[in-house]
Amino acid sequence: MSRYWMLALMLTASLTRRKSRVAIAFAAIVIGATITSGLVNVYYDIGQKMSRELRTYGANLVLTPSSPEQQPYVRLDDISSVAARVDDVRLVGYVPYLFGIAELQPAQAEGDFSYLYRVARGHKRELVVVGTRFDQIEKVSPYWKITGGTAATIGQEKDSALVGEIVATRLNIAPGDRLTLTAVDSARTIEVLVGGILTTGSDEDTQIFVDLDLAGDLLGKQRVASVAYFSVVGGLRDLESLANDLMTEFPDITASPITRISKSEGQVLDKIMSLVFLAVALILLLTLLCVAITMSNVAIERRREIGLKKALGARDRAIMLEFLAESSALGLAGGLLGWALGLPFAQAVGQSIFQSAVSIRPEVLPLVLFLSGFLAALASFLPARAAARVDPATILKGE
Amino acid sequence: MLLEIKEVSKIYGNVWALKDVTLGVGPGEWLSIMGPSGSGKTTLLNIIGCLDKPSRGSVILDGADLSSLNSKQLTEVRRDKIGLVFQQFHLIPHLTAVENIMVAQYYHSMSDKRQALGALARVGLADRADHFPSQLSGGEQQRVCVARALINYPRLILADEPTGNLDEANEELILGLFRELHAEGHTLVVVTHDPDIGRLSDRQVSLEHGFIRCVQARSGEV
Ligand SMILES: Nc1ncnc2c1ncn2[C@@H]1O[C@H](COP(=O)(O)OP(=O)(O)OP(=O)(O)O)[C@@H](O)[C@H]1O
Ligand SMILES: [Mg+2]
Numbered sequence: 001m002s003r004y005w006m007l008a009l010m011l012t013a014s015l016t017r018r019k020s021r022v023a024i025a026f027a028a029i030v031i032g033a034t035i036t037s038g039l040v041n042v043y044y045d046i047g048q049k050m051s052r053e054l055r056t057y058g059a060n061l062v063l064t065p066s067s068p069e070q071q072p073y074v075r076l077d078d079i080s081s082v083a084a085r086v087d088d089v090r091l092v093g094y095v096p097y098l099f100g101i102a103e104l105q106p107a108q109a110e111g112d113f114s115y116l117y118r119v120a121r122g123h124k125r126e127l128v129v130v131g132t133r134f135d136q137i138e139k140v141s142p143y144w145k146i147t148g149g150t151a152a153t154i155g156q157e158k159d160s161a162l163v164g165e166i167v168a169t170r171l172n173i174a175p176g177d178r179l180t181l182t183a184v185d186s187a188r189t190i191e192v193l194v195g196g197i198l199t200t201g202s203d204e205d206t207q208i209f210v211d212l213d214l215a216g217d218l219l220g221k222q223r224v225a226s227v228a229y230f231s232v233v234g235g236l237r238d239l240e241s242l243a244n245d246l247m248t249e250f251p252d253i254t255a256s257p258i259t260r261i262s263k264s265e266g267q268v269l270d271k272i273m274s275l276v277f278l279a280v281a282l283i284l285l286l287t288l289l290c291v292a293i294t295m296s297n298v299a300i301e302r303r304r305e306i307g308l309k310k311a312l313g314a315r316d317r318a319i320m321l322e323f324l325a326e327s328s329a330l331g332l333a334g335g336l337l338g339w340a341l342g343l344p345f346a347q348a349v350g351q352s353i354f355q356s357a358v359s360i361r362p363e364v365l366p367l368v369l370f371l372s373g374f375l376a377a378l379a380s381f382l383p384a385r386a387a388a389r390v391d392p393a394t395i396l397k398g399e
Numbered sequence: 400m401l402l403e404i405k406e407v408s409k410i411y412g413n414v415w416a417l418k419d420v421t422l423g424v425g426p427g428e429w430l431s432i433m434g435p436s437g438s439g440k441t442t443l444l445n446i447i448g449c450l451d452k453p454s455r456g457s458v459i460l461d462g463a464d465l466s467s468l469n470s471k472q473l474t475e476v477r478r479d480k481i482g483l484v485f486q487q488f489h490l491i492p493h494l495t496a497v498e499n500i501m502v503a504q505y506y507h508s509m510s511d512k513r514q515a516l517g518a519l520a521r522v523g524l525a526d527r528a529d530h531f532p533s534q535l536s537g538g539e540q541q542r543v544c545v546a547r548a549l550i551n552y553p554r555l556i557l558a559d560e561p562t563g564n565l566d567e568a569n570e571e572l573i574l575g576l577f578r579e580l581h582a583e584g585h586t587l588v589v590v591t592h593d594p595d596i597g598r599l600s601d602r603q604v605s606l607e608h609g610f611i612r613c614v615q616a617r618s619g620e621v
Contacts, residue, residue: 002509003505003509003510005510006501006502006504006505006509006510007505009498009501010494010498010502010505013493013494013498014493017493017494018492018493304489305491308489308491309502309506310474311448311450311477311483311489312478312483312502312503312506312507312547313474313475313477313478313479313503313506313507313551314474314506315471315474315506316471318506392450393445393450393451397441397445
């Protein structure tokens with residue numbers, strides 16, 4: 001019969017056959033492990049989840065031509081290649097913009113054109129026309145406020161236009177109106193139907209958005225864009241390295257993270273992450289203290305038994321081994337139970353913060369088991385040493 | 400001599416629990432230590448049993464000088480050469496009778512359930528092996544203790560008032576066991592208040608205030 005078999009017998013007997021204060025330590029470990037398991041599961045998911053959540057603030061990576069003097073446009077082929085290069089998991093959406101200037105037919109709209117076209121060349125009826133892909137708008141710029149329709153419904157008709165709010169009020173344009181736009185540097189003309197009015201609080205309010213291909217027809221620029229906005233999941237550092245990779249792979253484009261957004265996004269994430277870390281660390285510290293105090297009491301509670309064992313010939317090391325084995329077993333069992341309880345806890349946190357399920361990471365189990373086992377052993381180290389120092393001489397005196 | 404105690408003193412603060420005690424125990428001998436409460440009996444037994452160290456003097460057990468040993472070595476001597484029986488039995492309450500004996504085997508070398516059951520049978524408790532101490536009478540518990548003390552074949556069995564907590568019937572049983580052990584050649588040192596037990600032993604030592612007051616052999620001469 002091996003020595004460890006007897007150790008295991010004594011251990012299980014101690015844990016299962018007697019009422020003991022170790023139950024308190026066990027409860028503390030279960031609670032600590034539950035919170036750790038829950039928060040770590042959320043933590044693993046939180047980066048992705050938070051980043052996606054924050055993507056509602058708009059694009060964070062912009063593609064522009066690398067040498068605008070020679071080639072002022074980005075090819076659509078390059079843009080879709082970049083989109084394919086950024087994997088599906090990280091790509092929230094991307095939208096190309098083709099900027100041009102057009103003149104509105106006088107019969108259709110009257111009003112104050114001043115400031116509408118900022119790069120004014122003095123002509124009274126000029127506007128900025130932007131060609132785009134309406135089906136991407138909701139992904140990249142979910143904060144756009146559109147009345148009279150949605151970006152998706154507007155995108156269903158090839159000749160729909162989305163008119164900036166300032167343009168609409170100044171020129172008295174409403175959904176359902178038909179507009180004729182003429183390119184200023186050629187005589188090309190397109191007809192559009194106003195599908196909605198757009199409010200962003202920014203430059204877009206002074207512009208007219210039409211389908212990219214239609215704008216290409218108008219401006220005589222096929223399969224190109226002035227700029228492309230990407231919305232990508234990730235912090236500033238991820239974006240910077242992505243941008244660098246893209247520029248090596250696609251020499252015609254310049255990719256630059258929109259640092260203002262990425263930075264604050266990263267900061268929010270970092271803060272939440274460190275909050276989770278702090279919470280877990282504090283909980284584990286409290287667990288450590290509770291287990292240490294309880295095990296000290298257990299050591300005192302068991303003085304007689306320990307004295308007897310030493311009188312029977314147990315070495316100090318054997319007593320310590322038993323004590324630490326018992327608390328480690330307690331830690332592992334508590335860790336297992338806490339891990340299991342942590343799963344619904346993680347879901348509850350996920351639901352209340354992100355309104356979505358948290359994916360369960362299998363690697364959290366060994367982590368929680370290791371942490372709780374190690375913590376229990378660590379907390380029991382000093383009590384175990386005190387236990388090993390019990391003087392067996394007192395036992396014969398019937399103390 | 401299996402055990403030689405030479406001019407041993409034990410001093411607690413200003414209390415001399417033992418004063419210049421000199422005593423020898425031969426192999427196979429049954430020695431009783433008697434004396435009033437506080438006379439130093441347990442102190443002497445603790446020193447013999449390697450549970451305590453003398454303040455002065457030397458103890459030689461089975462050829463080894465205990466005073467030169469550190470506490471780890473004393474533990475080894477205790478484990479290998481001493482079997483202890485206590486007045487309060489001191490069984491582990493959440494372990495069964497046989498498991499309590501196996502604990503002593505475990506700390507000595509290796510647990511062997513068959514052998515442990517054999518030891519229980521030897522004290523007449525074969526059928527109580529799976530009972531917990533709380534399910535045993537005081538006498539039965541003390542028999543488990545005797546079985547535990549014997550399990551590792553000690554050179555010396557020490558008992559501190561082994562019948563102190565027992566009624567007469569159980570006392571008889573334990574004494575019967577001790578007589579058998581003595582007959583088999585075991586060496587016994589038994590602390591007792593009971594003059595009947597004293598008379599059964601080969602020799603009686605009476606302590607008083609830490610001194611040996613008298614030594615009395617069975618034949619009766621002083
Ligand atoms: N750890 C100690 N510290 C101080 N004094 C002690 C200690 N242990 C024993 N003594 C003293 O030493 C003396 C002898 O004690 P001991 O326990 O050996 O007596 P005893 O003969 O076994 O008595 P009893 O029959 O009551 O068990 C007593 O006066 C006791 O108070
Ligand atoms: Mg005593």
